[in-house]
Amino acid sequence: MVMSVGSVCLAAITLEGVAGSGLVATCELDTNNPRLGDPVQLSVCFRADGDFDFESLHPPKIASAFDVGDWRVDDSNVRTETLGMIPRNEDSAIVGRVFTYDVRPMKDGLTSIPALEFAYSNVVEGAVGTVVSEPVPVHVRPGASVVLVERESATVALP
Numbered sequence: 001m002v003m004s005v006g007s008v009c010l011a012a013i014t015l016e017g018v019a020g021s022g023l024v025a026t027c028e029l030d031t032n033n034p035r036l037g038d039p040v041q042l043s044v045c046f047r048a049d050g051d052f053d054f055e056s057l058h059p060p061k062i063a064s065a066f067d068v069g070d071w072r073v074d075d076s077n078v079r080t081e082t083l084g085m086i087p088r089n090e091d092s093a094i095v096g097r098v099f100t101y102d103v104r105p106m107k108d109g110l111t112s113i114p115a116l117e118f119a120y121s122n123v124v125e126g127a128v129g130t131v132v133s134e135p136v137p138v139h140v141r142p143g144a145s146v147v148l149v150e151r152e153s154a155t156v157a158l159p
């Protein structure tokens with residue numbers, strides 16, 4: 001596991017229940033010049049150069065990979081997009097998935113979203129595989145003071 005700060009993620013993020021080979025991860029922001037506290041959309045795209053089980057790939061929880069003093073990441077409202085389908089025999093295969101997260105810069109002067117490291121089951125090597133995205137350049141401009149109130153998860157018993 002990686003445990004550093006700056007432009008490198010704080011911890012490897014495990015992609016639970018997925019297996020394959022040749023996974024590639026890329027990240028991008030909808031804007032690279034936000035103001036302090038403004039919401040920004042971070043898209044994490046997974047594709048594979050090899051055979052990968054994208055049907056089992058669900059949105060990973062990435063908030064723990066960020067220094068909360070720098071970025072606030074909302075893991076609870078992730079949007080998912082499935083990238084294309086390739087016909088395979090009688091079935092079709094997903095060629096990738098994109099997960100879009102709401103993030104907020106918590107201090108001005110930040111210059112990057114950190115690289116994110118993901119761990120998965122590499123079936124070709126028979127071991128845990130890892131893939132690391134590149135850091136995403138950003139220039140956080142000064143803005144109004146940021147005060148975020150943590151909300152408690154509401155759990156309601158269903159009949």
